[in-house]
Amino acid sequence: MLQGRSYAILIYMALALALGVAYFTWAFLCLPLLNYGVLAERGYVPPTDEVGGVLFISAIVAILFFFGLTLVANFETFLARTLLGLEPSGRRLIDAWPATFIGRVAFRFKDRRTWSQMLYMLAMLPLGTLYFIIAVPGLAMTLLLALLALFELVTDRAELTHFSKMPVVEHLWHTAPGLVLFTILGLVGFTLLLHIAHLVAHLHGRLIQIAFYKHDADEPHAIAPVFE
Numbered sequence: 001m002l003q004g005r006s007y008a009i010l011i012y013m014a015l016a017l018a019l020g021v022a023y024f025t026w027a028f029l030c031l032p033l034l035n036y037g038v039l040a041e042r043g044y045v046p047p048t049d050e051v052g053g054v055l056f057i058s059a060i061v062a063i064l065f066f067f068g069l070t071l072v073a074n075f076e077t078f079l080a081r082t083l084l085g086l087e088p089s090g091r092r093l094i095d096a097w098p099a100t101f102i103g104r105v106a107f108r109f110k111d112r113r114t115w116s117q118m119l120y121m122l123a124m125l126p127l128g129t130l131y132f133i134i135a136v137p138g139l140a141m142t143l144l145l146a147l148l149a150l151f152e153l154v155t156d157r158a159e160l161t162h163f164s165k166m167p168v169v170e171h172l173w174h175t176a177p178g179l180v181l182f183t184i185l186g187l188v189g190f191t192l193l194l195h196i197a198h199l200v201a202h203l204h205g206r207l208i209q210i211a212f213y214k215h216d217a218d219e220p221h222a223i224a225p226v227f228e
Helices: 004-041 049-082 101-110 112-155 167-173 176-212
Strands: none
Touching: 004 049, 004 112, 004 176, 049 112, 049 176, 112 176, 167 176
């Protein structure tokens, strides 16, 4: 409960919803133009002046999108190290870039990490929503229950809170043993939330490892903890 990493993970889970919305919006807006450019390049779209204009826009969008993927990869790696407390291993896409600009763009289309990163950005919306629901309401409910019960136990002012629709809880809340029980339940729930946060950090670290890094057959796929 006193580990700094636990609260850092909760901060990441609280921020995940905003990150998910931003990532999903960026990927969802850029994906149609990228697909159009790929289809036109392969001859599935007849050449016209309008198509040429769209292809020009698609090329610019592709460059911006790939640049955005690089920023997202670096930012998520930074968050994994600072908030999740994990050190991903392997080779990032930027580590294998060709020297020329055209070569980098072509390499982006061919490398599987481009598309795994895009899927990661799309998946962050539901994942971020789930993380936010676990972290913010869970933290508020468990701490509020423990602190409110402890406050009313110490001050002997249990009449400030009522559970009229739950007579059993109402009765327990107005007794000292009941307030002690609710304080313990709140602390146990908070401890359980921290354990869930650690599990989320581990699983999400694995997802970052798969989406942003590449390994040879003889390379380990493990992610090492930065701090405990």
